[in-house]
Amino acid sequence: MYRQFYSLKESPFNVTSDPAFFFSSKRHEEAFNHLVYGITSRKGMIVVTGEIGTGKTTLCRVLLNRIPRKIKTALILNPSFSDLQLLQMIINDLGIPCQKKNKLDLVGAIAAFLVDQSTQGSNVAVIIDECQNLNIRQLEQIRLLSNLETEKEKLLQIILVGQPELNEKLQNPGIRQLNQRVSVRYHILPLEKNEIKSYIDHRLKTADANQRLKFTDPAIDLIYNYSQGTPRVINIVCDRALLAGFVRETFTIDENIIQECVKEIKGPILSEVMKI
Ligand SMILES: Nc1ncnc2c1ncn2[C@@H]1O[C@H](COP(=O)(O)OP(=O)(O)OP(=O)(O)O)[C@@H](O)[C@H]1O
Ligand SMILES: [Mg+2]
Incomplete structure (x- = not known):
């Protein structure tokens, strides 16, 4: 609704995890560097956690965009898979030619691909998002994949991404290994x-916003107080604020607008988007 008024080429505060809007915050940059380090130095298993809406999925997508082409990647966003489906998803994503349907053949095809990549000096990474939802059986399947290695190096880098409950899950005696x-x-x-x-x-600029559009410092303080720095909450508040600004026909988003938006958002809208 407000896009034309602020000359935006797209909505700057969508709650989708669009890598085009990625902002290299201190933490996101550090997380990114940990991932690149873990993958390129073939550390095998990497775990990235973060509370709801802190940018985990966005980071996964940014990683896929930025990682050197030489490293083959698979991204699994939907954690509801069976043993067989996980293997199939990895095979599809990595573009491994394999018509077979049974587990042993699928593992065999993945292993052959990994060895082949390794001899060519390439590396392979599988990123699995929403891992806090995986059950022990699925985690056990992932452990089996992590066995694919030579005496010298890990052939497959596995990145588990999820909310902090993932760490608790990993403490389960069944998957201690x-x-x-x-x-x-x-x-x-x-x-x-x-x-x-x-x-x-950064998000306004990425959306080509009219340069007259400004959030005042007190407005930003309020956004911080309310969101505590969680990007998804910031987006929800800012999106509302632009709508309110448009209704008032103003290019200045001040603390009164933010206060009003926060009042509206508190409760049902926020709990729905934050899945709480
Ligand atoms: N570094 C960032 N730069 C730009 N936008 C970000 C950043 N981090 C998060 N966001 C934005 O915040 C919102 C939530 O991000 P994302 O979906 O990646 O969070 P999440 O941690 O995966 O959440 P969940 O725990 O619900 O899976 C998205 O709109 C995303 O674009
Ligand atoms: Mg996510």
């Missing part, structure tokens, strides 16, 4: 207070 294999861990914290303004400006 999986937990022991994790060699790189990173927990993404929300944005720091001094990053909020740059985050908002």
Whole structure:
């Protein structure tokens, strides 16, 4: 609704995990570097956690876009898979030619692909999002995949991404071996207070916003107080604020607008989007 008024080429505060809007906050940059380090130095198992809406899925997508082409990647976003489906998804994503349907053949095809890539000096990474929802059986299947290695190096880099409950899950005695294999861990914290303004400006700029459109400093302070730096909450508030600004025909988003939006958002809308 407000896009034309603010000359936006797209909505700057969508709640989708669009890598085009990625803002390199201190934590996101660190998380990214941990991932690249873990993958390129073939650390095998990497775990990235973060509270709801802190940017885990966005980070996975950014990683896929930025990782050198030489590293083959598979991204699994939907964690509701059976043993067989997981293997099939990996095969499809990596583009491994395999018509077989049974588990042993699928594992065999993946193993052959990994060895082939390794001899060509390439590397393979599988990123699995929403891992807090995996059950022990699925995690056990992942552990089996992590066995694919030579005496010298890990052939497959596995990145488990999820909300903090993932760490609790990994403590389960049934999958202790999986937990022991994790060699790189990173927990993404929300944005720091001094990053909020740059985050908002970055998203506005990416959407080509009219330069007259400004969030005042007190408005940004309020957004921080309310969101505590969680990007998804910031987006929800800012999206509302632009709508309110449009209704008032103003290019200045001040603390009164934010206060009004926060009042509206508190409760049902927020709990739905934050899945709480
Ligand atoms: N570093 C970032 N730069 C730009 N936008 C971000 C960043 N981090 C998060 N966001 C935005 O915040 C919102 C939530 O991000 P995302 O979906 O990646 O979070 P999540 O941690 O995967 O959440 P969940 O726990 O619900 O899976 C998205 O709109 C995303 O674009
Ligand atoms: Mg996510």
